[in-house]
Amino acid sequence: MELVKWLNEDGTLTGQYELPSDEMLKTMYAEMKRGRMIDSKMYKMQRQGRMALVAPLSGQEAIQVASALVLKETDWIAPSYRDSVATMLHGVPLETIIRYFKGYSDGNEIPENVNVLPIQIIIAAQLLHAVGIGLASKIKKEDVKTITFFGDGATSQGDFHEALNFASVYQVPVIFICQNNQYAISTPVHKQMNTETIAEKANAYNMAYEYVDGNDVLACYDVMKRAYEKANEGPVLVEAVTYRQGPHTTSDDPKKYRQQQEEMNWAEKDPIVRLQRFLLQKGLWDEQFESRIEKTVSEEIEEAVLAVENTPAPTLAEMLHHVYEDVPLVIQEQIDALGGA
Numbered sequence: 001m002e003l004v005k006w007l008n009e010d011g012t013l014t015g016q017y018e019l020p021s022d023e024m025l026k027t028m029y030a031e032m033k034r035g036r037m038i039d040s041k042m043y044k045m046q047r048q049g050r051m052a053l054v055a056p057l058s059g060q061e062a063i064q065v066a067s068a069l070v071l072k073e074t075d076w077i078a079p080s081y082r083d084s085v086a087t088m089l090h091g092v093p094l095e096t097i098i099r100y101f102k103g104y105s106d107g108n109e110i111p112e113n114v115n116v117l118p119i120q121i122i123i124a125a126q127l128l129h130a131v132g133i134g135l136a137s138k139i140k141k142e143d144v145k146t147i148t149f150f151g152d153g154a155t156s157q158g159d160f161h162e163a164l165n166f167a168s169v170y171q172v173p174v175i176f177i178c179q180n181n182q183y184a185i186s187t188p189v190h191k192q193m194n195t196e197t198i199a200e201k202a203n204a205y206n207m208a209y210e211y212v213d214g215n216d217v218l219a220c221y222d223v224m225k226r227a228y229e230k231a232n233e234g235p236v237l238v239e240a241v242t243y244r245q246g247p248h249t250t251s252d253d254p255k256k257y258r259q260q261q262e263e264m265n266w267a268e269k270d271p272i273v274r275l276q277r278f279l280l281q282k283g284l285w286d287e288q289f290e291s292r293i294e295k296t297v298s299e300e301i302e303e304a305v306l307a308v309e310n311t312p313a314p315t316l317a318e319m320l321h322h323v324y325e326d327v328p329l330v331i332q333e334q335i336d337a338l339g340g341a
C-alpha cells in the first residue's frame with residue numbers, strides 16, 4: 001500500500017500539488033507549535049508535582065491539526081487521552097485540559113457548545129461512541145460528521161472491530177483515525193498484528209481507507225479533506241503513520257523497550273521541523289514569525305496555568321459526585337467519611 005506523502009524530511013515536495021493558502025500553511029505551523037509547547041509545559045509541570053499524570057503527544061501534532069482543521073463546528077470528536085491538540089482546536093479550553101491532567105473531575109466538563117466527548121481512557125471504547133453519534137446524526141438527517149482518534153494498540157481490541165463493522169453495516173458518517181505511533185505502551189506494532197498496515201483492515205468491512213505519513217501535515221490535510229468528503233457515503237478508516245517522541249505517560253520509561261537510534265531516526269521526521277523547512281523555502285517562515293508564536297502561546301499557557309492554580313483543588317468527596325444521579329446510602333456514607341461534599 002502506498003503511503004500518501006507530500007513533504008520530504010528536508011522540506012521539499014515529493015511532487016506537484018495544489019497547496020493550501022499561505023495563511024492556512026502558517027496556521028498549520030502555528031497550531032502544531034502551540035501543541036508542542038503546551039505538551040512540553042504539561043510534562044514539566046508533572047515532573048514538578050503540579051500535574052497528576054500526562055500522556056505526551058509530541059510528534060503526533062500533524063495528523064491532529066490537519067484533522068481538526070477540516071472539521072466544521074457542528075462536527076464531533078471522540079478522543080482518547082493523547083489528542084489534546086485536536087480537541088483544543090475544536091474548542092476545548094486549555095484550562096479544561098490542564099484540570100483533567102491534574103486529576104480534577106471537572107476537567108471532563110466540556111463546554112455545552114463544544115462538540116467533543118470527554119477523554120476516553122478505555123482503549124477503543126470511544127470508537128463505539130463515535131459510531132453512536134454518527135448513527136444518530138444519520139437518523140436525524142443532520143449534516144454532521146464524527147471523527148474519532150485511537151492508537152495502533154486499540155486495533156487489537158474487540159471494540160475496534162465492532163465499531164468498524166457496525167459503522168459499515170449502517171454506513172455512518174464517521175472517520176476512524178488511527179495514530180499508529182508504533183507502540184502500545186511497550187508493545188511494538190509488529191508484535192500485536194500480522195498485517196502490514198492498519199489501513200488495510202478496512203477491506204474486511206468494505207470501507208474506504210487512507211494511509212498517510214502522519215508526520216506530514218500537508219499530506220494529512222489532503223487525506224483528511226478526502227476522507228471528509230468520502231464520509232458522506234459511509235465510514236472511512238485513516239491510518240496516520242507517526243511516532244510518539246516521549247514516553248507513553250509520565251509513568252513510563254521508553255528506554256526499557258526502544259533504542260535511542262530509533263528515536264533519532266524518527267526525530268528526523270519531526271512534523272514541525274519538516275513544515276518549518278518547507279515554509280522557510282517558500283519565504284513564509286522567519287525568526288519573527290517564530291517568536292510571535294512563542295510569545296502568544298507562552299502568554300496563553302501562563303494565563304491558563306495561573307487560572308487553574310488559583311482555583312481551589314476539588315475536595316476528596318467530589319470524586320464521588322456523579323456516580324449516581326440519586327446518591328445511594330453506600331455512596332453517601334463514603335462522602336461523609338471523606339469530610340462531606
Ligand SMILES: Cc1ncc(C[n+]2csc(CCOP(=O)(O)OP(=O)(O)O)c2C)c(N)n1
Nearest residue numbers: 082121122123151152153154181183184185
Ligand atoms: C481496555 C483497556 N485495556 C488496557 C488499558 C491500559 N492501557 C492504557 S494505554 C494502553 C496502550 C494503548 O496503545 P495505543 O492504542 O497504541 O495508543 P497510544 O497510547 O500509543 O496512543 C493500554 C494497554 C486500557 N486503558 N484500556
Ligand SMILES: [Mg+2]
Nearest residue numbers: 151152183184
Ligand atoms: Mg500506540
